Amino acid sequence: GIQVEQSPPDLILQEGANSTLRCNFSDSVNNLQWFHQNPWGQLINLFYIPSGTKQNGRLSATTVATERYSLLYISSSQTTDSGVYFCAVEGPTGGFKTIFGAGTRLFVKA
Amino acid sequence: DTGVSQDPRHKITKRGQNVTFRCDPISEHNRLYWYRQTLGQGPEFLTYFQNEAQLEKSRLLSDRFSAERPKGSFSTLEIQRTEQGDSAMYLCASSPGSEQFFGPGTRLTVL
Numbered sequence: 001g002i003q004v005e006q007s008p009p010d011l012i013l014q015e016g017a018n019s020t021l022r023c024n025f026s027d028s029v030n031n032l033q034w035f036h037q038n039p040w041g042q043l044i045n046l047f048y049i050p051s052g053t054k055q056n057g058r059l060s061a062t063t064v065a066t067e068r069y070s071l072l073y074i075s076s077s078q079t080t081d082s083g084v085y086f087c088a089v090e091g092p093t094g095g096f097k098t099i100f101g102a103g104t105r106l107f108v109k110a
Numbered sequence: 111d112t113g114v115s116q117d118p119r120h121k122i123t124k125r126g127q128n129v130t131f132r133c134d135p136i137s138e139h140n141r142l143y144w145y146r147q148t149l150g151q152g153p154e155f156l157t158y159f160q161n162e163a164q165l166e167k168s169r170l171l172s173d174r175f176s177a178e179r180p181k182g183s184f185s186t187l188e189i190q191r192t193e194q195g196d197s198a199m200y201l202c203a204s205s206p207g208s209e210q211f212f213g214p215g216t217r218l219t220v221l
Binding site: 031033040043086095097099102 | 141143145147151152153154155158160165166168199201203208209210211212214215217
């Protein structure tokens, strides 16, 4: 099945700093999503982005499907950005199984 | 649109007991997924329904686990003879086609 690797595993930022989170996947994908999991465990949709670039406020994402990676950019980070960021993919050869990466744990210091 | 709901939010049970969780998807979402998440890990896929048909089931799902989605609306996940290793967050997601939307989860603790 598809392997999903996220980097870095942990990230500590000073408030106001920018960051880039990466998601590599081992095969072609039909679907790719980025989620933020808040301290209460709720997974919040950030982007549905199997290819291309999208922006939403201080967040943007780019997926280069031919090179099998996706990037999540966080600009001007805030303490409320803290949490775990997950990349999740669904591939044409994996049936309907969705595979999550292990996540990037972000802590933004005031 | 009230989002995906799950019930109960927390469940504490003794080893060997059976438990059942419920998921109510966003209305008209024909796809429904169940996941399990343990501390420090990403969610792991358990099973997938398209309408009432269970089309995919992970090998992680032992024969103690069963899921149903009668009439293609709400879904239930039952765990029989619970074990301490079943302690986890159980997440449900629904989708109209591609993008998945998650519920708040049910946290299970097996004593």
